[in-house]
Amino acid sequence: MVPPSSRTEILSLFRSFLRSARQFPDYNIREYAKRRIVDAFHDNKTLSSPSSVAAAFADGKYQLQVAKRQALVYSLYSPKTKSIMDIKY
Amino acid sequence: MAAVPVTCVRLTTSMHNNQIVRKNSTFMIVPMGRIERGFPCLRSSRFQIACAAKPETVTKVCEIVKTQLALSADSEVAPDSKFSALGADSLDTVEIVMTLEEEFGISVEEENSQNITTVQEAADLIEKLVEKKNETA
Numbered sequence: 001m002v003p004p005s006s007r008t009e010i011l012s013l014f015r016s017f018l019r020s021a022r023q024f025p026d027y028n029i030r031e032y033a034k035r036r037i038v039d040a041f042h043d044n045k046t047l048s049s050p051s052s053v054a055a056a057f058a059d060g061k062y063q064l065q066v067a068k069r070q071a072l073v074y075s076l077y078s079p080k081t082k083s084i085m086d087i088k089y
Numbered sequence: 090m091a092a093v094p095v096t097c098v099r100l101t102t103s104m105h106n107n108q109i110v111r112k113n114s115t116f117m118i119v120p121m122g123r124i125e126r127g128f129p130c131l132r133s134s135r136f137q138i139a140c141a142a143k144p145e146t147v148t149k150v151c152e153i154v155k156t157q158l159a160l161s162a163d164s165e166v167a168p169d170s171k172f173s174a175l176g177a178d179s180l181d182t183v184e185i186v187m188t189l190e191e192e193f194g195i196s197v198e199e200e201n202s203q204n205i206t207t208v209q210e211a212a213d214l215i216e217k218l219v220e221k222k223n224e225t226a
Contacts (some may be wrong), residue, residue, distance in 0.1 A: 007179065008203070011179055011183055012199060014180060014183050014203070015183055015187065015199070018184070018187045019187075022191070027177075038180070038184065041180055042180065045178075045180065084120070
């Protein structure tokens with residue numbers, strides 16, 4: 001039986017998620033990832049029962065691994081030209 | 090300091106009396122020119138004030154907080170206002186810290202981010218980390 005995840009654990013999951021989302025080389029995917037992470041955590045903020053919190057936390061951990069893998073794969077095959085939004089004038 | 094042995098230096102000056110003046114010096118010490126280093130100025134002698142943060146840092150932090158929390162442009166964000174008082178929960182605080190990290194190019198540790206509750210604290214931490222980054226760079 002896994003003990004219920006504390007506030008600090010969830011916050012550190014949030015931070016690691018945002019950090020790995022920053023590493024995407026593609027502008028669109030990066031922005032989407034940031035939005036999606038914030039929305040997901042906000043939606044699940046009001047969960048009360050410990051089982052649903054634990055399920056959401058486990059799902060979050062799995063998605064974090066997916067995001068990390070994908071960031072690595074994308075950076076291996078990133079296009080040479082950057083998106084226009086990345087170029088600051 | 091180099092010592093140049095000069096055995097004989099003959100100076101011939103023709104004066105009306107045909108006098109031969111001979112200067113004989115055995116050793117002539119020639120200073121080669123040692124570079125005297127003055128005060129070593131390797132470190133910047135700037136005094137580090139621990140409590141104060143630069144005002145432009147504080148204004149930048151205020152701007153970011155306003156954008157993140159979607160506050161109107163004329164709402165008061167004082168340096169000592171707490172994030173929770175402005176309507177931010179813990180997720181918003183983490184987001185604000187991440188945006189500050191990106192803006193200033195620093196990396197905030199886990200424990201440090203737990204302690205940030207007001208704008209002033211965030212600005213001070215940013216100053217400290219920027220200092221450290223500029224020192225090691």
